[in-house]
Amino acid sequence: MSSQPIPTRVVLLAGPSGSGKSFLAARTGLPVLRLDDFYKEANDPTLPLVTGSTDIDWDSTASWDMEAAVTAVAELCRTGRTRVPVYDISISARTGSEVLHIDRSPLFVAEGIFAADIVGRCQELGLLADAICLRGRPATTFRRRLLRDLREGRKSVPFLLRRGWRLMRSERRIVARQAELGAHPCGKEEALGRLAAAAAGRCRRTPAGSGAA
Template sequence: MSDSPVNPVPILPARVVLLSGPSGSGKSSLAERIGLPVLQLDDFYKDGDDPTLPLLPDGSGAVDWDSPLSWHAEDAMAAIRLLAETGRAEVPVYSIPDNGRTGTRVLELAGAAAFVAEGIFAAEIAARCAAEGLLGDAICLRNRPLTTAWRRFRRDVREGRKSVPFLLRRGWRLMRAERGIVARQEALGAYACAGAEALRRVQAVAEVREPAAV
């Protein structure tokens, strides 16, 4: 008599850790240290010629790249769903200096129980990820505004993201708004903390993967 076939135990989809925080707060650096697959949410920015891009309220006609309206939230959610459910997704590659997408790449989880989705708009989709059972954690990196501003300026100059006058104007505006930015992300469901605590929280999510109910 042959052995009865063993039914494999279904495994829960991979869970996403949403890593938000003001621009320059150290999200990308922390994501690299964690060692999990990383979905760069900045790659879901709208192209610079998109007519739906929001403008700054100062009358300058400049695009407000810090508004969630400058970002394709639906496309980001679709990629998160695919990664969680199949472990693989084709995602855009965006050039900030060029204000547009330059191609695509394939992101694979390779069996990881969790992955990080990082970007300044990550908290905007926290409630939706939670409602769909995809959320492992939502974290907002928090620093002193002056520290964040200096890190942001050095990075943006190094990467040639925009002209120096633009970066100085944006940096001053964001430094004054930083506490409000963090408060908004907390209101959207993100837990605000510094890098060391954020790292511990992500590692806790990555270590837990329970069988799904049969």
């Protein structure tokens, strides 16, 4: 009797901007889908603005193509490959596309600040292994995010300072919202443990909308 192929599943890695999601995902050695590459482009008329400002609100899910992200996750789970956009945050535009292959990996990580927003969809589709919200101290996140964004020249310095201050003040609310969407809030070590459990086939899913376990 031939063995059945192991279905591919996804771990959604959410958390505030600057919380260390990309670094943690790279540490796992698993294939990684960068959900931030599904941002809309700067000329998209549906982009939202920060209330009382002319700044684009890149922290609103309305600035992100959720449907395309879910499609990419589903295709990776089903076929092991998908075409993804290459996005340049410094110019808020897609500069091309590339094919992401995960070969026969039974698990991959999809990381980004909006990952929690697709927990319910991925669970409904039977794709979810786990959902994690990486959390830390707001002041530490602020410093890490600012240094990264300055180093990579993501936006102008005034914009980065305005956004950074706004996110630091709202970080606990961001984590609480992602937990409500079904992503388990935890620090890096616990997150690595959950990722290792998922890789070993011990899925620890948090039902969407139920909050932290």
